[in-house]
Amino acid sequence: MHGPLHPTNGEADTHYRILQAALDEFSHNGYKGSSTRVIADRAGVNEVTLFRHFGSKLELLRAAVEDAVQRLQVPSEIDTYLSMSFREGFGKFISDYLMQLSTQSDILMLGFAESFTHPQVAEVLKRFMWKIRSVLLEYFTELHRLGRMREADLPVLTQMVMALIHGTPAMRKRAPTEVTSDLTDVRIVSTLVETVVSAYSLEKEGS
Amino acid sequence: MHGPLHPTNGEADTHYRILQAALDEFSHNGYKGSSTRVIADRAGVNEVTLFRHFGSKLELLRAAVEDAVQRLQVPSEIDTYLSMSFREGFGKFISDYLMQLSTQSDILMLGFAESFTHPQVAEVLKRFMWKIRSVLLEYFTELHRLGRMREADLPVLTQMVMALIHGTPAMRKRAPTEVTSDLTDVRIVSTLVETVVSAYSLEKEGS
DNA sequence: CATGCATGTAAGTAGTCACTTGCGTAAGTA
DNA sequence: TACTTACGCAAGTGACTACTTACATGCATG
Numbered sequence: 001m002h003g004p005l006h007p008t009n010g011e012a013d014t015h016y017r018i019l020q021a022a023l024d025e026f027s028h029n030g031y032k033g034s035s036t037r038v039i040a041d042r043a044g045v046n047e048v049t050l051f052r053h054f055g056s057k058l059e060l061l062r063a064a065v066e067d068a069v070q071r072l073q074v075p076s077e078i079d080t081y082l083s084m085s086f087r088e089g090f091g092k093f094i095s096d097y098l099m100q101l102s103t104q105s106d107i108l109m110l111g112f113a114e115s116f117t118h119p120q121v122a123e124v125l126k127r128f129m130w131k132i133r134s135v136l137l138e139y140f141t142e143l144h145r146l147g148r149m150r151e152a153d154l155p156v157l158t159q160m161v162m163a164l165i166h167g168t169p170a171m172r173k174r175a176p177t178e179v180t181s182d183l184t185d186v187r188i189v190s191t192l193v194e195t196v197v198s199a200y201s202l203e204k205e206g207s
Numbered sequence: 208m209h210g211p212l213h214p215t216n217g218e219a220d221t222h223y224r225i226l227q228a229a230l231d232e233f234s235h236n237g238y239k240g241s242s243t244r245v246i247a248d249r250a251g252v253n254e255v256t257l258f259r260h261f262g263s264k265l266e267l268l269r270a271a272v273e274d275a276v277q278r279l280q281v282p283s284e285i286d287t288y289l290s291m292s293f294r295e296g297f298g299k300f301i302s303d304y305l306m307q308l309s310t311q312s313d314i315l316m317l318g319f320a321e322s323f324t325h326p327q328v329a330e331v332l333k334r335f336m337w338k339i340r341s342v343l344l345e346y347f348t349e350l351h352r353l354g355r356m357r358e359a360d361l362p363v364l365t366q367m368v369m370a371l372i373h374g375t376p377a378m379r380k381r382a383p384t385e386v387t388s389d390l391t392d393v394r395i396v397s398t399l400v401e402t403v404v405s406a407y408s409l410e411k412e413g414s
Numbered sequence: 415c416a417t418g419c420a421t422g423t424a425a426g427t428a429g430t431c432a433c434t435t436g437c438g439t440a441a442g443t444a
Numbered sequence: 445t446a447c448t449t450a451c452g453c454a455a456g457t458g459a460c461t462a463c464t465t466a467c468a469t470g471c472a473t474g
Binding site: 030032033047069152153156157159160162163164165166167168188191192194195197198199200 | 237359360364367372376395399404406
């Protein structure tokens with residue numbers, strides 16, 4: 001109908017530039033707060049071109065979120081983490097995940113905010129979170145099976161860890177300086193790791 | 208200028224009804240997504256009356272958020288929590304806090320979402336979170352001073368706990384059934400309590 | 415050269431938005 | 445009765461919105 005295929009032109013990046021501009025605008029001003037006019041301007045493109053590529057504003061949002069999520073690389077090989085100590089492996093998992101989140105935190109927060117009114121966007125994000133959840137749960141399960149971790153309600157623990165990870169960048173955005181003060185994410189992450197390790201590890205300490 | 212004082216009429220609840228409707232609309236559809244027309248309708252009031260009371264849509268938002276936050280009661284007497292065991296006291300604190308949050312979670316999530324573009328709204332929320340943070344930090348500090356809690360980076364630990372509490376309802380909203388499955392907030396909270404207690408308590412177990 | 419394709423330009427449509435103005439009315443107060 | 449206050453109603457204003465239509469341009473491939 002309004003094909004995103006431009007095989008003729010070497011300048012196929014028009015599509016991508018619009019996506020990028022949409023991501024920017026949407027994540028800063030929300031869906032209703034962004035106008036196709038401004039998005040097109042920021043992409044250095046005529047507004048008509050935007051509609052030729054995406055058909056509607058809503059479809060543009062969906063495409064932008066999908067594109068962002070697709071660029072996220074979820075840690076999937078738990079062997080890497082299992083080969084380290086509980087502290088090191090878990091810490092690496094968390095920071096790997098958090099780093100992914102922070103690179104795309106704008107669009108994720110947008111998606112979350114809009115997911116209530118736009119289920120199609122919510123669907124994209126749900127898939128992403130489910131993927132991470134299953135990997136983390138598998139990691140915990142394996143640790144426990146190997147006798148390196150105490151008995152615990154692993155699904156709930158997994159959920160808790162994810163809530164914390166998602167709550168961290170959200171809170172930072174919300175209360176930038178005063179509440180967060182100089183507490184960087186790094187310190188929060190290391191505290192989380194220490195807490196979980198101290199509570200559940202069955203490994204003996206000391207390298 | 209456009210006074211909210213109606214001393215003459217016993218029906219001073221017009222003001223309140225508009226606030227309530229605004230809260231409803233804003234928290235469901237966001238600021239830009241809500242129209243003064245609909246808000247007035249839901250309040251059973253003419254749109255003109257809305258402007259006579261609040262002057263502008265933005266001022267209405269500010270008033271609604273402020274009103275909601277004002278109704279939140281922050282746990283302030285840490286003695287109650289200190290008189291219990293670590294597990295019981297901390298658990299009570301968390302569930303007290305979470306309960307407050309959940310009663311007003313709609314407006315809080317709205318405020319968070321809009322705080323980026325509306326600093327006046329952000330200010331209101333920042334004050335609320337700062338209050339809770341200081342109480343929790345004081346609770347931890349006192350526990351530690353009493354030798355009932357291990358050495359730890361208490362400000363960061365406080366921050367972590369708050370991030371988790373705020374992340375929990377947010378995640379529930381975002382990924383309703385699938386990711387959350389049947390894991391209620393209650394179970395997550397109790398897992399948080401168990402984890403923190405297990406990691407930091409110096410009290411002996413058993414009643 | 416001719417065809418097709420991606421884009422630009424100009425103009426317009428139908429709707430919504432926050433917000434205003436002017437006037438009428440009911441009720442309470444002096 | 446005279447005045448004030450709170451509200452409803454009708455109408456309108458100017459700006460902005462997503463989205464469309466019609467036409468022109470330049471570039472690449474056949």
